[in-house]
Amino acid sequence: MGEVFNHLVRLLEVFAEYLDKLSPWGVPWPVTIACIFPVIMAILATMVWWSRGRVWRVKCEYTGTHNGSPCQRPVRGEWHRCFQHRPGQARSGGDRVDxxxxxxxxxxxxxxxREDVRGKGFVRADSQSRSLLYHRGFARPPRAVRRFWRTWWSYRRDDLRKLRDQLQEAGGIDLLTIFRGPAGASARAAVNDQLAVVIQATRIVLLLVFTGLVLVGIALWRNDSSSLLVNYAATLVFIGAWMVARWGIWGTTSGEVSGTGGAWKKKSWRQTWSWFGSFLIISVLAGELLKRLEMLVSGPVSIRFG
Incomplete structure (x- = not known):
């Protein structure tokens, strides 16, 4: 049994050496796998932003109602309003909805x-950042994204004004002031409940990618026979990160899996081991093939013609 295991390890090593040769810029092949994740996460972040704006059901939340309370009619997406509060809609008082x-x-x-509601970001459950796609945890509509660079300067002026007022009133400056929004601790979340699953999955993906990079660093530092197993462990972690992104973010956003009951976790767990098992089988078969080709090319027997 030990000889069989040693033979499998040698075949995995042969395939790993081949992957190192294929890896660009001379970096270890698990790092090449990890380099794909920023692109994947950017695509997923854009997809979540679009789904929040167009698909996920939320309340209308228009504040200019006659009774003074935000409208609670359901709408599809954070960029939409109900039929009564669409921009330009005529109201009973003669004015129009802004x-x-x-x-x-x-x-x-x-x-x-607003001070009574708060949003949620892609990673943080209580996001206060004002970025290109999100404003304090709310998905910016495309018209707000297009003019973000103009409003960015107004945000910075407001931040400087806050610091100036703080210095005049208290005689000191607290830089955290510019990162705090007007919403207090009692503010309610005005986003889709499904977003909690996406945030949890995103955090797991980032943790797994970080763990995989640490394992690659350990393999480079040791640079001995044990580094092979560490590299394959890093590959397992990267595959797990991809499966969590696939089912926890993509699957939940597209509606393939339910956001409740942990269905995405079960699918991610099963497919991680399924893909990694397939990767090991392919590695062993490819290693055996490469070893035989090498023996065939550099064998002691040469054939002469004529």
Missing amino acids: ARFRWETKRDGRFVE
């Missing part, structure tokens, strides 16, 4: 950020 964003309300004739 195109305020989900995170805005109108006070003293100007738009300000």
Whole structure:
């Protein structure tokens, strides 16, 4: 049994050496696998942003109602309003519905950020960042994304104004002020509940990728026979990260799996081992093939003609 295991390890080593030769820029082949993840995560982040804006059901949340409470009619996507509060819709008082964003309300004739609701980002459950695709955890509509670079300067002016007012009133500066939104601890989440699964899956993916990179670093540091097994362990972790991204983010967003009951976790777990097992089988077969080809090419017997 020990000889069989040693033979399998030698075949895996042969295939690993071949993958190192195919890997660009001379980097270890598990790192090549890891380099794909930033592209994958960017695609998934864009898909989640679009699904939040167009597909996932939320409340209308328009604040300019006659009773003073935000509208609670269900709508499809954070970029949409109900039939009564669509921008430009005529109201009973003669005025028209304005195109305020989900995170805005109108006070003293100007738009300000709401204090009663909070959003959720792609990684953080309580995101306060104002980025290209999200504003404090709310998905920016395309029109807000297009003019983000113009509003970015106004955000920075507001931040400087906060610091100036703080210095005048308290005699000191707290830089964390510019990262805090107006929503307090009592603010309710005004996003789809499905987003909690996406956030959890994203955190797991980032943790697995980080673990895989640490394993690759250990393999490079040791640089001995044990580094082979460490590299394959890193590959297992990277495959697991891909499966979590596939089912926890993509599958949940597209509706392939339910966001409740942990169905995406079970699928990710099963397919991780299925893919890794297939990878090992292919590695052993490819290693055996490469070994035989090498023996055939460099064998002691030469054939002469004539």
